[in-house]
Amino acid sequence: MATPNSEFADIQGLLWSGYGSLKQACFLLLRVTDAAAARAWLRDVSESVATVEQLRREHVGRAMQIALTADGMRALGVASTVIDGFSAEFISGMAGEEGRSRRLGDVAASAPSLWRWGGAQEPHILLMLYAEENLDAWHLQIEAGLGNGLAVLHRLPTTDMGGMEPFGFIDGVSQPRIDWSGERVPGTSADLEYGNLLTAGEFLLGHRNEYGRYTDRPLLDPAQPGAASLVVAEDDPARRDLGRNGSYLVMRELAQDVRGFWRFIAAQAVHDGDRIALAEAMVGRLMSGDALAPTRGQPIRGVGPNELDIARNQFTYDEDRDGLRCPFGAHIRRANPRTGDMPGGRQGLVTRLIRLLGLGHQDLSEDLIATSRFHRILRRGREFGDRIDRQVALRPDAPDPRGGLYFICLNANIARQFEFIQNAWLISAKFDGMSGEADPLLGNREPMPADHRTDGFSMPQPSGVTRRIDGLPAFITVRGGAYFFLPGLRALRYFAAG
Numbered sequence: 001m002a003t004p005n006s007e008f009a010d011i012q013g014l015l016w017s018g019y020g021s022l023k024q025a026c027f028l029l030l031r032v033t034d035a036a037a038a039r040a041w042l043r044d045v046s047e048s049v050a051t052v053e054q055l056r057r058e059h060v061g062r063a064m065q066i067a068l069t070a071d072g073m074r075a076l077g078v079a080s081t082v083i084d085g086f087s088a089e090f091i092s093g094m095a096g097e098e099g100r101s102r103r104l105g106d107v108a109a110s111a112p113s114l115w116r117w118g119g120a121q122e123p124h125i126l127l128m129l130y131a132e133e134n135l136d137a138w139h140l141q142i143e144a145g146l147g148n149g150l151a152v153l154h155r156l157p158t159t160d161m162g163g164m165e166p167f168g169f170i171d172g173v174s175q176p177r178i179d180w181s182g183e184r185v186p187g188t189s190a191d192l193e194y195g196n197l198l199t200a201g202e203f204l205l206g207h208r209n210e211y212g213r214y215t216d217r218p219l220l221d222p223a224q225p226g227a228a229s230l231v232v233a234e235d236d237p238a239r240r241d242l243g244r245n246g247s248y249l250v251m252r253e254l255a256q257d258v259r260g261f262w263r264f265i266a267a268q269a270v271h272d273g274d275r276i277a278l279a280e281a282m283v284g285r286l287m288s289g290d291a292l293a294p295t296r297g298q299p300i301r302g303v304g305p306n307e308l309d310i311a312r313n314q315f316t317y318d319e320d321r322d323g324l325r326c327p328f329g330a331h332i333r334r335a336n337p338r339t340g341d342m343p344g345g346r347q348g349l350v351t352r353l354i355r356l357l358g359l360g361h362q363d364l365s366e367d368l369i370a371t372s373r374f375h376r377i378l379r380r381g382r383e384f385g386d387r388i389d390r391q392v393a394l395r396p397d398a399p400d401p402r403g404g405l406y407f408i409c410l411n412a413n414i415a416r417q418f419e420f421i422q423n424a425w426l427i428s429a430k431f432d433g434m435s436g437e438a439d440p441l442l443g444n445r446e447p448m449p450a451d452h453r454t455d456g457f458s459m460p461q462p463s464g465v466t467r468r469i470d471g472l473p474a475f476i477t478v479r480g481g482a483y484f485f486l487p488g489l490r491a492l493r494y495f496a497a498g
C-alpha cells in the first residue's frame with residue numbers, strides 16, 4: 001500500500017534522509033528530572049520536529065529529531081501496559097542483559113560496565129540537532145530552553161569528515177530503499193532475485209513488512225486516555241496504533257583506533273599500494289566507495305537510476321562466488337551478503353525457496369545464512385573526533401585522533417535486523433563456512449566458546465591457496481549505546497500529553 005502524503009507529515013525526516021547536506025550535527029542525551037515539565041517541553045518542541053513531508057516540500061537548513069528509550073517513556077509517566085506493547089529487546093535495552101551483551105560482542109574492553117553512557121544508566125531522550133550552519137548557537141538556545149524538566153546527561157558533538165569514516169573510507173554508499181509508493185508485493189517469484197527496494201514495514205511500525213505482516217507494537221483501546229488522537233491500526237481496526245510511523249533507532253558510540261588499524265596493516269605489507277589493497281579487502285570496497293565485487297549488466301530492483309548508485313551498488317556476489325574479488329569475510333559482504341548467503345550447490349531448490357520466502361525458522365542462533373532482505377538496516381551514523389590520514393597515522397609521533405563513529409541505524413525489528421546482522425553475520429566466527437574469524441573492522445577478537453579464535457582474516461586467491469592473516473587486534477571499542485524509539489509525530493504528542 002502506498003504511503004499517502006498525509007502520513008509523510010507524521011514521519012520524522014530521518015527515515016527519508018540522513019541530512020547529509022546539514023554538515024553540522026550534535027546529539028544530546030537527556031534525563032527526565034520532572035515528568036510534567038518534561039512533557040510540557042516535549043509538547044513545545046514536537047512542533048519543530050522535521051518531517052518527511054517538510055523534506056519533500058522545501059529546503060531545510062536545520063532539523064531536530066527526537067527519540068525515547070523505554071526508561072524515558074517510564075520517566076514521562078507512560079503506563080507500563082502501553083510500554084509492554086513494544087518489543088522485548090527495546091524494553092530490556094541494549095545493555096540490559098548479559099546474554100544480549102555477549103551476543104552483540106559487548107564484552108572485554110567493550111563491556112557496558114566500561115561505557116561512557118548507556119551502561120549503568122540509560123538516557124531517557126535522544127535529541128538530534130542537524131544544521132547547515134550556526135549549530136552551536138542553536139544548540140545553546142535549545143539547552144537553555146530545557147527548563148527544569150530535563151537534564152543533559154551527555155553531549156555528543158560530531159565532525160564532518162567529508163563523507164568518510166575515520167579509517168578513510170567513503171561511508172553511506174549502500175542503503176536499502178523504502179518502497180514509499182507500495183509497489184513491493186513480498187512473497188512472489190520476484191524475491192528469487194536480490195532486491196534493494198523493501199516494504200515500508202521493514203523500517204516503520206504499523207506498515208506491512210517483508211513477510212507481508214505487521215510488526216508487534218502497542219495498540220491501544222480508543223477509550224484509553226490520549227488514544228483517540230492516534231490512527232486506527234491497519235491490521236486491527238478496533239484499536240489505535242501508537243507505533244504507526246515510528247522506527248527503532250539503534251545508537252552505538254564506536255571508538256576507532258585509526259593508528260592501530262593502519263599500523264597493523266603496514267606490518268603486513270611494505271608497499272603503500274599493497275597496504276591500501278589489504279584495507280580495501282577488509283572493507284570490501286575501494287577507499288573511493290566502489291565495490292570490489294564486479295558490477296553486473298542487469299538492473300537490481302531499488303538500485304539507480306542515479307549513475308553513481310548503479311556504478312557502486314548494481315552487484316551481487318553471484319559474480320564472485322569464490323570470494324576472489326571481495327573476500328567472504330569483508331565487512332560489507334558480512335553486513336549484507338546480498339546473494340552470497342546462497343552459495344550454489346549447498347542447498348536444494350526447496351531449501352532455497354523456503355529461505356527466500358522467509359518461511360525458514362527464525363531462531364537467531366541457527367539462521368546464519370538467512371536471506372538478506374529480512375536483515376537490512378537504514379544507516380544514519382555520524383563521525384566524531386579528529387581525522388588523520390593514513391600517512392600521518394603511520395608516523396611514530398602521530399597524535400591519537402580519538403575519532404570514531406556514532407553508529408545509528410533505523411529498523412522495525414531490532415532483533416531480526418540490527419541484532420541479527422551484528423551477531424550472526426558480523427561477529428560470528430562461523431559465517432559463510434569460515435572459521436576463526438569475525439568482522440575484520442568490528443571483531444572484538446575475544447575467543448568464542450569452545451576456544452574458537454576470532455582474530456583471523458582470509459582472502460581466497462586465484463591460485464587456490466587462501467592468504468590468511470592472524471592476530472588482528474581490535475580496532476573498535478564500544479563506548480556507549482542504547483535502543484531508542486523514534487516516534488511518529490502523533491505518537492510523540494501522545495507521549496507529551498501524559
Ligand code: HEM
Pocket residue numbers: 165166167169170171172173174175254256283285331332333335336377404405407418421422426441442476
Ligand atoms: C566503526 C565502525 C564501522 C565502520 C568503520 C564501518 C564502515 C563501513 C564502510 C566503509 C562501509 C562501505 C560503504 C557503505 O556502504 O556505506 C560500510 C557498509 C556497511 N556497514 Fe559498516 N561500519 C561500521 C560499523 C557497522 C555496524 C556496527 C554495522 C551493523 C551492525 C554496519 C553495517 C553496515 C552495512 C549494512 C553496510 C552496507 C553493506 C552493503 O549493503 O553492501 N557497519 N561500513
